Amino acid sequence: xxxxxxxxxxxxxxxxxxxxxxxxxxxxxxxxxxxxxxxxxxxxxxxxxxxxxxxxxxxxxxxxxxxxxxxxxxxxxxxxxxxxxxxxxxxxxxxxxxxxxxxxxxxxxxxxxxxxxxxxxxxxxxxxxxxxxxxxxxxxxxxxxxxxxxxxxxxxxxxxxxxxxxxxxxxxxxxxxxxxxxxxxxxxxxxxxxxxxxxxxxxxxxxxxxxxxxxxxxxxxxxxxxxxxxxxxxxxxxxxxxxxxxxxxxxxxxxxxxxxxxxxxxxxxxxxxxxxxxxxxxxxxxxxxxxxxxxxxxxxxxxxxxxxxxxxxxxxxxxxxxxxxxxxxxxxxxxxxxxxxxxxxxxxxxxxxxxxxxxxxxxxxxxxxxxxxxxxxxxxxxxxxxxxxxxxxxxxxxxxxxxxxxxxxxxxxxxxxxxxxxxxxxxxxxxxxxxxxxxxxxxxxxxxxxx
Amino acid sequence: xxxxxxxxxxxxxxxxxxxxxxxxxxxxxxxxxxxxxxxxxxxxxxxxxxxxxxxxxxxxxxxxxxxxxxxxxxxxxxxxxxxxxxxxxxxxxxxxxxxxxxxxxxxxxxxxxxxxxxxxxxxxxxxxxxxxxxxxxxxxxxxxxxxxxxxxxxxxxxxxxxxxxxxxxxxxxxxxxxxxxxxxxxxxxxxxxxxxxxxxxxxxxxxxxxxxxxxxxxxxxxxxxxxxxxxxxxxxxxxxxxxxxxxxxxxxxxxxxxxxxxxxxxxxxxxxxxxxxxxxxxxxxxxxxxxxxxxxxxxxxxxxxxxxxxxxxxxxxxxxxxxxxxxxxxxxxxxxxxxxxxxxxxxxxxxxxxxxxxxxxxxxxxxxxxxxxxxxxxxxxxxxxxxxxxxxxxxxxxxxxxxxxxxxxxxxxxxxxxxxxxxxxxxxxxxxxxxxxxxxxxx
Numbered sequence: 001x002x003x004x005x006x007x008x009x010x011x012x013x014x015x016x017x018x019x020x021x022x023x024x025x026x027x028x029x030x031x032x033x034x035x036x037x038x039x040x041x042x043x044x045x046x047x048x049x050x051x052x053x054x055x056x057x058x059x060x061x062x063x064x065x066x067x068x069x070x071x072x073x074x075x076x077x078x079x080x081x082x083x084x085x086x087x088x089x090x091x092x093x094x095x096x097x098x099x100x101x102x103x104x105x106x107x108x109x110x111x112x113x114x115x116x117x118x119x120x121x122x123x124x125x126x127x128x129x130x131x132x133x134x135x136x137x138x139x140x141x142x143x144x145x146x147x148x149x150x151x152x153x154x155x156x157x158x159x160x161x162x163x164x165x166x167x168x169x170x171x172x173x174x175x176x177x178x179x180x181x182x183x184x185x186x187x188x189x190x191x192x193x194x195x196x197x198x199x200x201x202x203x204x205x206x207x208x209x210x211x212x213x214x215x216x217x218x219x220x221x222x223x224x225x226x227x228x229x230x231x232x233x234x235x236x237x238x239x240x241x242x243x244x245x246x247x248x249x250x251x252x253x254x255x256x257x258x259x260x261x262x263x264x265x266x267x268x269x270x271x272x273x274x275x276x277x278x279x280x281x282x283x284x285x286x287x288x289x290x291x292x293x294x295x296x297x298x299x300x301x302x303x304x305x306x307x308x309x310x311x312x313x314x315x316x317x318x319x320x321x322x323x324x325x326x327x328x329x330x331x332x333x334x335x336x337x338x339x340x341x342x343x344x345x346x347x348x349x350x351x352x353x354x355x356x357x358x359x360x361x362x363x364x365x366x367x368x369x370x371x372x373x374x375x376x377x378x379x380x381x382x383x384x385x386x387x388x389x390x391x392x393x394x395x396x397x398x399x400x401x402x403x404x405x406x407x408x409x410x411x412x413x414x415x416x417x418x419x420x421x422x423x424x425x426x427x428x429x430x431x432x433x434x435x436x437x438x439x440x441x442x443x444x445x446x447x448x449x450x451x
Numbered sequence: 452x453x454x455x456x457x458x459x460x461x462x463x464x465x466x467x468x469x470x471x472x473x474x475x476x477x478x479x480x481x482x483x484x485x486x487x488x489x490x491x492x493x494x495x496x497x498x499x500x501x502x503x504x505x506x507x508x509x510x511x512x513x514x515x516x517x518x519x520x521x522x523x524x525x526x527x528x529x530x531x532x533x534x535x536x537x538x539x540x541x542x543x544x545x546x547x548x549x550x551x552x553x554x555x556x557x558x559x560x561x562x563x564x565x566x567x568x569x570x571x572x573x574x575x576x577x578x579x580x581x582x583x584x585x586x587x588x589x590x591x592x593x594x595x596x597x598x599x600x601x602x603x604x605x606x607x608x609x610x611x612x613x614x615x616x617x618x619x620x621x622x623x624x625x626x627x628x629x630x631x632x633x634x635x636x637x638x639x640x641x642x643x644x645x646x647x648x649x650x651x652x653x654x655x656x657x658x659x660x661x662x663x664x665x666x667x668x669x670x671x672x673x674x675x676x677x678x679x680x681x682x683x684x685x686x687x688x689x690x691x692x693x694x695x696x697x698x699x700x701x702x703x704x705x706x707x708x709x710x711x712x713x714x715x716x717x718x719x720x721x722x723x724x725x726x727x728x729x730x731x732x733x734x735x736x737x738x739x740x741x742x743x744x745x746x747x748x749x750x751x752x753x754x755x756x757x758x759x760x761x762x763x764x765x766x767x768x769x770x771x772x773x774x775x776x777x778x779x780x781x782x783x784x785x786x787x788x789x790x791x792x793x794x795x796x797x798x799x800x801x802x803x804x805x806x807x808x809x810x811x812x813x814x815x816x817x818x819x820x821x822x823x824x825x826x827x828x829x830x831x832x833x834x835x836x837x838x839x840x841x842x843x844x845x846x847x848x849x850x851x852x853x854x855x856x857x858x859x860x861x862x863x864x865x866x867x868x869x870x871x872x873x874x875x876x877x878x879x880x881x882x883x884x885x886x887x888x889x890x891x892x893x894x
Contacts (some may be wrong), residue, residue, distance in 0.1 A: 001457065001492070001496075002491060003491055003492075003835065003866065014484050023873050027824045028822075028824065029819055029824060029827075032825050032826050035827050037480060039481070042481075044481050044482075045468075045481065046478065046480065046825055047476055047477060047479070047480060048477045048480050048825060048826070049470070050478055051478075051483070051484050051485060052484055158589065264745060322757055360884070385465065386465055
């Protein structure tokens with residue numbers, strides 16, 4: 001090697017912006033004590049040596065995690081801000097250690113299904129968000145001319161519903177999906193699917209009795225999910241367009257995805273915190289708060305899903321879909337479907353995952369790296385690599401918590417997660433190297449949304 | 452003040468500064484504000500952490516005129532390898548007892564330029580010695596499903612393989628197999644000899660891909676049944692990988708490696724070049740070569756080794772190609788030769804690092820403390836992009852001959868550091884200080 005003299009003399013040693021000392025870095029060989037250095041918002045170094053920095057903080061042997069990337073949230077802003085708004089939703093994310101959000105195009109007025117609507121939404125987000133984020137565009141029945149424009153504007157994917165959806169959006173058939181895939185041929189951004197077959201659901205709805213949770217569960221059979229995913233995989237096999245299956249509720253669906261990946265098809269998928277935590281018995285007991293689509297499944301299905309998370313097949317998202325309390329009232333069939341959970345994503349998934357023996361790296365992969373990769377924002381986001389955005393969480397893996405109305409930072413503190421207990425708590429959060437959460441204190445409005 | 456810092460070096464797909472102290476990694480960063488006793492420029496250099504060759508034959512003690520620890524490990528250091536595992540043959544005695552293992556440790560002690568480890572051997576006569584070998588620190592047990600070439604190292608029939616895998620499972624060590632079906636190969640060889648054939652092409656015909664597939668299938672079935680970890684040595688066909696995957700999907704623990712020459716060369720080398728290119732399994736057709744290369748490129752095969760297997764020149768000279776000694780000398784250039792080609796074919800540095808370090812280390816239980824993690828051993832290899840051809844004068848082997856002469860290299864090994872200190876650095880060798888490395892289960 002060539003020896004270097006003179007290039008790094010004492011006076012020229014450049015200073016770090018921030019050095020967080022004594023954190024535990026998860027590695028393939030367990031947790032390693034290290035300092036992490038940050039410069040210009042990026043992870044600059046990992047070292048066991050002390051380096052000069054403008055700010056030096058003590059990490060107190062807390063676990064260092066990359067901020068979670070929630071690949072599926074409905075912030076409802078603009079348009080449905082009685083359910084959630086940007087300030088509350090992102091504050092909950094920040095407290096929960098979620099530093100990057102991927103926001104859905106629906107439950108918006110106007111729905112974000114054109115480049116113009118995307119731009120207006122992004123403008124409205126400026127200066128109001130506590131965390132960073134990216135936008136999804138949408139495919140609805142009459143916007144084929146707007147698809148390419150949304151991707152060119154910077155949407156990281158386009159969302160499609162195959163099952164029933166709220167009135168601001170539309171359900172598409174497989175023929176339309178075929179034509180969209182043809183039209184977008186060659187684009188690398190995924191099409192995202194709510195994959196439940198509308199025909200099967202419509203038929204199931206004809207046969208139900210009553211309007212309680214039991215009836216709702218009967219309208220959403222597993223076959224609807226299996227059938228839709230099979231159909232989509234057939235299209236991808238022929239047309240090669242990348243797709244992402246949202247909120248997979250059952251290991252049989254995940255298995256189809258894994259087989260397709262082995263075949264080499266460009267397909268990814270996520271499950272959600274609630275499918276990994278709850279089951280249909282919880283729904284039958286708890287009622288509308290547990291209503292979501294696809295619905296909660298059996299205990300065996302829940303446990304089976306964890307295997308796909310542990311093996312890196314599925315990422316975990318929240319599918320944060322909150323509402324006002326009166327929208328969960330009345331019978332289950334008429335109640336709003338959706339579970340509020342952006343703030344609970346990291347802590348609940350971590351706690352439930354640890355119960356099932358997942359190691360640090362598998363959880364980090366499912367909560368940060370995998371979703372960042374699936375939406376093309378890795379390694380800027382979801383990563384502890386040098387040069388990645390310093391979106392960091394200092395985490396106490398031993399601290400117990402209980403979710404209460406007071407711990408929920410969302411607009412409507414109303415969730416299936418209320419009352420849940422677990423272990424592993426977010427203590428400090430840094431967004432691009434700037435501290436945004438310090439225990440119970442929040443420094444707001446530093447978030448950037450990319451379009 | 453740390454001991455050493457290397458600035459601006461490419462590690463996997465990133466350029467960074469890396470620093471070490473007391474032989475361990477202490478910092479990774481971009482323009483580290485850290486001072487070191489020695490600073491080096493990593494401009495235009497690529498760093499591979501802890502390169503490991505898990506398949507070599509150094510023949511020491513007993514056949515040291517073929518190769519020995521001094522010559523072989525010097526060549527390894529020059530070739531950028533930090534750690535190797537030596538096969539139980541062709542040393543003499545073969546390593547099928549604890550006593551023979553101790554002789555090997557003695558032979559390597561104080562003489563090895565790089566860290567060393569051993570496999571024990573298992574034959575129908577040596578099953579009862581597996582346990583003592585495990586206590587002696589072997590990383591696994593090597594068996595042959597076809598004749599090994601040495602009378603004192605007999606092949607295993609399926610009964611012996613069954614018992615050996617049961618024992619290996621109990622000892623929590625892998626069973627390594629040279630997988631070629633002995634009946635197919637013997638039958639074909641007898642038939643060809645009967646026709647008066649003894650040319651290189653006859654040799655190729657006597658060892659078809661099918662022989663490998665049959666032996667792989669059988670060994671996989673036994674691995675599934677016993678729950679043992681089976682490691683298949685030097686696979687020469689992507690079809691073998693398909694078989695392994697079928698059994699892996701059912702839950703069998705199966706790993707496998709390939710060797711550089713199956714990825715760069717095809718059978719025409721044997722026909723045109725003769726004895727120096729003879730190895731078993733033999734070099735394959737161009738289609739087989741391409742399929743195997745594709746498996747490496749898309750991550751279906753993740754372990755590369757050299758299978759360095761030298762022999763005296765007189766054993767390579769015979770008009771009867773069947774009786775010519777097989778084996779290719781390669782370890783001095785294995786890393787730059789194979790890597791340069793694979794990178795040219797589209798492999799990433801990250802993938803390469805898995806192939807020659809991470810995955811083999813994990814497979815043989817050696818990843819703890821090794822690899823690119825803070826606090827781990829700072830053992831690494833530096834490579835530079837540079838074209839040149841392999842010349843006879845540079846060979847460090849005991850027998851200064853190899854089929855690789857004249858091959859073009861795309862990469863040059865600049866230096867190999869072991870625990871923060873150089874073993875080889877641009878033409879200079881430092882005194883041998885390799886250490887014995889044993890399996891984790893004996894810790």
